[in-house]
Amino acid sequence: MAYKIHKPARTLSDQAYFPEVAKGLAITVRRFFKNTFSKEENKVIATVQYPDEVRDYPERFRGVHRLTHRTDGSPRCVACLCCSTACPAQCIYIEPAEYEPDDARYGFERFPKVFVIDELRCIFCGYCVEACPCDAIRMDTGVHVPASHERAHFIFDKETLMSIPGKDGSYVTQNPRHEPGDPSHPGVTREAGHH
Amino acid sequence: MPTFKLDGQEIPFEPGDTIIRAAWRQGIEIPHYCWHPGLSVAANCRMCLVEVRSGRVMALPILKWDEKKKEYLPSTKPKLQPACQLAAQEDMEVFAASEQALKAQETTQEFLLLNHPVDCPICDQAGECKLQDYWLTSQKKLKRKRTEPVHKPKGVVFGPTIVYDAERCIMCTRCIRFCDEVAKDPVLDMRERGNTNEITVSPGRELDNDYTLMTEHVCPVGALTSKDFRFKARVWFLKSSPGVCTGCATGCNTWVDHDPRYQRVYRLRPRDNEDVNKFWMCDDGMMTYKRFHEDRVVAGRLRDGGRVSEVSRVDAIDAAAAALGGVPKGQVAVVVSAQHSSEDNYVLARMARELFGAERFYLAGKPAWRGDDILRNADANPNRAGALAVTPGGADALSKLAADLDSGEVTAVISLGAFADLNESELAPLANLGGAGAGAHVNLTSEAGPLTSAASIVVPVASVAESSGTFVNAKGLAQQFKKAVTAPGGIQPAWATLVEIGHLLGWNPGLALLGDVRSAMPKALPAPSEEAAAPPA
Numbered sequence: 111m112a113y114k115i116h117k118p119a120r121t122l123s124d125q126a127y128f129p130e131v132a133k134g135l136a137i138t139v140r141r142f143f144k145n146t147f148s149k150e151e152n153k154v155i156a157t158v159q160y161p162d163e164v165r166d167y168p169e170r171f172r173g174v175h176r177l178t179h180r181t182d183g184s185p186r187c188v189a190c191l192c193c194s195t196a197c198p199a200q201c202i203y204i205e206p207a208e209y210e211p212d213d214a215r216y217g218f219e220r221f222p223k224v225f226v227i228d229e230l231r232c233i234f235c236g237y238c239v240e241a242c243p244c245d246a247i248r249m250d251t252g253v254h255v256p257a258s259h260e261r262a263h264f265i266f267d268k269e270t271l272m273s274i275p276g277k278d279g280s281y282v283t284q285n286p287r288h289e290p291g292d293p294s295h296p297g298v299t300r301e302a303g304h305h
Numbered sequence: 306m307p308t309f310k311l312d313g314q315e316i317p318f319e320p321g322d323t324i325i326r327a328a329w330r331q332g333i334e335i336p337h338y339c340w341h342p343g344l345s346v347a348a349n350c351r352m353c354l355v356e357v358r359s360g361r362v363m364a365l366p367i368l369k370w371d372e373k374k375k376e377y378l379p380s381t382k383p384k385l386q387p388a389c390q391l392a393a394q395e396d397m398e399v400f401a402a403s404e405q406a407l408k409a410q411e412t413t414q415e416f417l418l419l420n421h422p423v424d425c426p427i428c429d430q431a432g433e434c435k436l437q438d439y440w441l442t443s444q445k446k447l448k449r450k451r452t453e454p455v456h457k458p459k460g461v462v463f464g465p466t467i468v469y470d471a472e473r474c475i476m477c478t479r480c481i482r483f484c485d486e487v488a489k490d491p492v493l494d495m496r497e498r499g500n501t502n503e504i505t506v507s508p509g510r511e512l513d514n515d516y517t518l519m520t521e522h523v524c525p526v527g528a529l530t531s532k533d534f535r536f537k538a539r540v541w542f543l544k545s546s547p548g549v550c551t552g553c554a555t556g557c558n559t560w561v562d563h564d565p566r567y568q569r570v571y572r573l574r575p576r577d578n579e580d581v582n583k584f585w586m587c588d589d590g591m592m593t594y595k596r597f598h599e600d601r602v603v604a605g606r607l608r609d610g611g612r613v614s615e616v617s618r619v620d621a622i623d624a625a626a627a628a629l630g631g632v633p634k635g636q637v638a639v640v641v642s643a644q645h646s647s648e649d650n651y652v653l654a655r656m657a658r659e660l661f662g663a664e665r666f667y668l669a670g671k672p673a674w675r676g677d678d679i680l681r682n683a684d685a686n687p688n689r690a691g692a693l694a695v696t697p698g699g700a701d702a703l704s705k706l707a708a709d710l711d712s713g714e715v716t717a718v719i720s721l722g723a724f725a726d727l728n729e730s731e732l733a734p735l736a737n738l739g740g741a742g743a744g745a746h747v748n749l750t751s752e753a754g755p756l757t758s759a760a761s762i763v764v765p766v767a768s769v770a771e772s773s774g775t776f777v778n779a780k781g782l783a784q785q786f787k788k789a790v791t792a793p794g795g796i797q798p799a800w801a802t803l804v805e806i807g808h809l810l811g812w813n814p815g816l817a818l819l820g821d822v823r824s825a826m827p828k829a830l831p832a833p834s835e836e837a838a839a840p841p842a
Contacts, residue, residue: 190426191539206536217460218470219427220536243426 166252172236173251175227175266176274179281185272186287187246189222193238201231202238214289225268229255245285252277309397316393324388324399325353335401336410336439338417338525339477340389343584344486350417350477352439354385354409359398385409410443418444420454420500422472430527432540436475455500463493464512466532466588467521471503474528480504480520487585487679488516504528515587515677522574522586531572533592538564538571546789547576549776551644551769552590553674554684556778557582561594561770561789568790570594570770581782587681589674597770600753602723603793606763608739618796621764626809628745628762629661632717637661638706640756641696642722643670643686645799646774647783648822649766650688651695652800652814653721653749655825660812665715668692668700669756672726682779691777694827703727710734716744721799723754735759749799764806765796772798773819 123129145153158165167173178186189206207223209216238247251274255264275281306317311328318327325335329342338350362383369380383405391399400406418436425431457471481493481504492512496505506512512520521529540562548561550573558576563569573594575586605621607614616624629637639657641650657663668689676683693700703725709715711734718735725732732755739745739761748760751768771792777783797805804816816822 188427189536190431191542192426195539195541208536217462217468218424 167254171252172234172239172249173253174229174249174255174274175232175238175271176248176251176276176281177225177268177271178246178248178276178283179272180287180289181282185221185225185246185268186244186283187222187225188244189220189225190243192241192243193247196237196241198235198237199231199233201228202226203228222268225271227266227271228264229266230261230264244287245283248276248283250276307393307395309393309395309399311399312402318393322393324355324391324393324397326389327393328388328401335388336443337389338435338475339479341479341482341523341584344479344482344523346389347478347482348387348390350475351387351413352410352417353388353401354406354413355388355391356383356385356400356403356406357391357397358383358400359396360394407443410439411446414439414444415446415449417475418448419450420472422454424473428470428473428527429530429535429540430473430524434527435525457501457503463506463529464517466517467512468530468532468535469504470528470530473526474502474504475526476502476504477525479523479525480529483516483520483523484512484514487519488514489679490514490516493520515589515681516585516679518588518591519575519585534572542566543571544789545574546787548573548770548789549687549784549786550586550590550593551596551687551776552587552593552681552685553676554682554686554689554779555582555680556687556776556782556784557586557590557680558784559586559590561786563770563789565790568793570597570790581778581780581784582680585680587679589681594770596752597768597790601768602750602753602757602763602765603796605765606757606760608761618765618794621762622802622805623809625745625747625762625764626806628739629717629719629747629806630810632661632745634662635664636714636716637663638665638667638709638715638718639663640667640669640703640706640718640720640722641692641700642720642724643668643684643689643692644722644724645688645692646769646772646786647688647691647695647777647826648774648819649721649799649803650692651826652803652816652822653719654695655814656803656807656812657719659814660807660810661719664698665706665709666696666698666700667703667706668696669703669720669722669725671724684779687778688776690779690781691775691783694777704731707731707734710738718744718746720746720748720756720760721750723748723750723752723757725755727755729755729758732756732759749802751796764802765794766799766802767792767796771796774798775823 141154145155180186189204191204194202194204203224203226204222205224206220208220236249239249258264308315308317311333316327316331323346325337325340326342328335335353335355337353339347340353364381365384367380367382368377371378385405388401418440421436425437431437459470459472461469461471463469476495478495481495484493485491492507492510492514493504494507496503518531521531542564543562544565545560545562548559550557550559558578558581560574560576561570562572562574564571573586573591575582575584577584605616605618607616607621607624637657639653641653654666670686670689672685673683674685704727718738735746736759745762746760747762747764748756749764749766750757751766757763769786770789773786773788775783775785800822804814807814816825
């Protein structure tokens with residue numbers, strides 16, 4: 111079914127053209143004087159002098175990805191590949207690896223040896239953040255991917271992703287993690303368990 | 306055949322069948338953890354509880370909330386029975402999807418997940434885990450328990466191949482029963498009770514028999530994981546294609562699990578076949594997948610004097626055709642391979658006969674290994690019977706080839722496969738062919754081996770995972786396998802490569818497709834003689 115579009119009826123002053131032009135110009139001239147001669151706090155400029163001046167993105171803006179840290183500086187990521195599975199653009203490549211034998215996490219936990227995001231291919235849908243069970247990948251950086259002439263500059267590896275802080279400047283997240291050996295994590299051996 | 310009713314559907318059963326086995330035969334799955342068609346019944350997971358409404362119905366007295374009277378009144382509910390232990394009887398009425406049965410499945414599932422760490426992101430079983438599957442079909446509720454779960458040992462090394470995680474274990478005892486009943490090596494057992502229950506290895510022992518990886522395979526959860534497969538791939542990325550194990554003459558049916566994105570095989574799993582391997586495979590068989598990627602020959606090799614240079618596949622084919630084209634008729638010896646498919650061997654034998662008038666056939670393969678009474682055959686070659694079937698005149702042992710070379714009756718050799726049951730010095734007469742000297746030894750192979758080192762011209766061909774074909778096992782059963790991954794660099798199966806070489810020499814057998822080869826092959830394979838089935842001495 112075709113939609114009927116109701117157009118507002120035009121008044122005589124609309125129809126005559128010049129009164130409306132004068133009204134519009136009056137606003138322009140008023141703003142010009144107000145923004146040129148009045149005090150700083152009264153000015154009503156809506157424009158931002160980009161790139162000298164940058165307006166903050168909204169709180170929930172999905173910016174460039176970051177990999178969050180644990181308290182010891184290692185990545186929270188356990189290379190479960192949930193993000194790359196959820197990714198509709200298939201821009202995440204991960205190679206899992208095992209911790210060294212002297213690490214407390216050796217034997218059952220894994221970490222990403224290689225973690226690459228192709229930011230050119232990424233569509234910034236945020237599915238990877240939704241899929242992550244460990245709060246390891248976030249898009250709360252508040253910045254977009256910086257522009258470049260080189261394709262290679264958009265291939266972000268693990269070190270790059272871990273070097274980007276969140277909007278609050280921190281590399282960790284508010285959600286706590288229970289590491290083996292912590293009092294909050296009773297342990298991985300029979301002796302350390304509470305029974 | 307007698308039948309019983311399961312959720313209103315008639316299920317035929319053989320006398321002695323349990324409810325769950327009769328349903329399994331019909332392709333109906335009653336949720337279960339501890340039951341396995343190849344193992345004894347333990348009935349300890351309680352997941353397969355069903356309601357039986359025929360015969361003498363057992364009832365449990367309960368108190369039931371009465372909405373009208375606003376109080377609990379005495380009532381009864383049907384006593385559920387494990388479908389894995391309940392023998393099927395004529396005209397039985399069983400309900401696996403009644404309200405009571407579904408409730409039982411839900412509560413059993415909740416109980417099993419009570420102390421589960423839910424570490425699916427770092428668990429290799431994720432994606433093929435029964436706990437995940439049944440949570441989705443039977444539970445679908447958040448955890449009600451708010452206290453810290455009981456912690457148990459993680460990452461316990463059971464042996465050279467298996468790592469155990471007690472927190473994920475649901476104590477179904479499948480691994481224990483497998484070791485006891487199939488591997489005949491009772492090395493696993495259970496210790497402690499209740500919350501602290503865990504699987505343990507016998508003191509002073511390791512889980513190191515020939516069937517350790519099967520314990521991981523029968524584990525319905527992520528408690529036992531294979532060291533080899535750990536953290537390598539996520540199972541939901543893997544595709545499976547039907548294969549046949551290349552480890553020995555038993556010819557166990559396999560699923561070749563590969564990642565189509567990287568064209569790489571990650572593991573082999575047993576494919577159920579009642580006539581051959583039932584549900585099982587041995588460790589060495591499951592590790593044969595490594596040969597698909599290790600020591601691969603992906604380019605041609607030409608030996609000139611003592612120097613070996615790598616050339617493209619096409620150049621290698623040209624060189625092979627040029628070298629073989631000049632050999633007088635009847636002086637070409639053919640080495641068929643017990644490691645290659647019947648198709649490859651058939652085309653090689655036919656080409657040699659029609660093009661070179663070859664009459665001398667020899668059989669190469671791996672030397673005998675350690676067999677057992679369970680699955681492993683002492684002959685380490687998957688297709689000895691198939692290779693012998695395409696050489697009706699019989700094939701000599703490879704050791705006779707050296708004598709024939711010395712006598713000068715043979716001046717060129719065309720061989721298939723990399724392996725020989727001879728050592729380097731015994732292969733020296735072969736290695737002396739070609740190069741700077743007279744004659745030639747053309748070897749078609751997918752991997753490096755003794756025959757490859759002894760060849761003057763090496764032509765790369767597709768491996769077993771990269772081609773379709775047929776293996777004839779020690780019992781004389783011809784089994785087909787399908788291509789899983791694509792060979793790198795346009796490499797073709799050996800039969801197609803041979804046809805290419807033949808074309809250059811003016812041989813047009815009309816074998817363009819695998820179907821052509823299969824229809825041209827001898828239909829009825831001869832029954833395996835004692836000699837053919839017996840392992841090499």
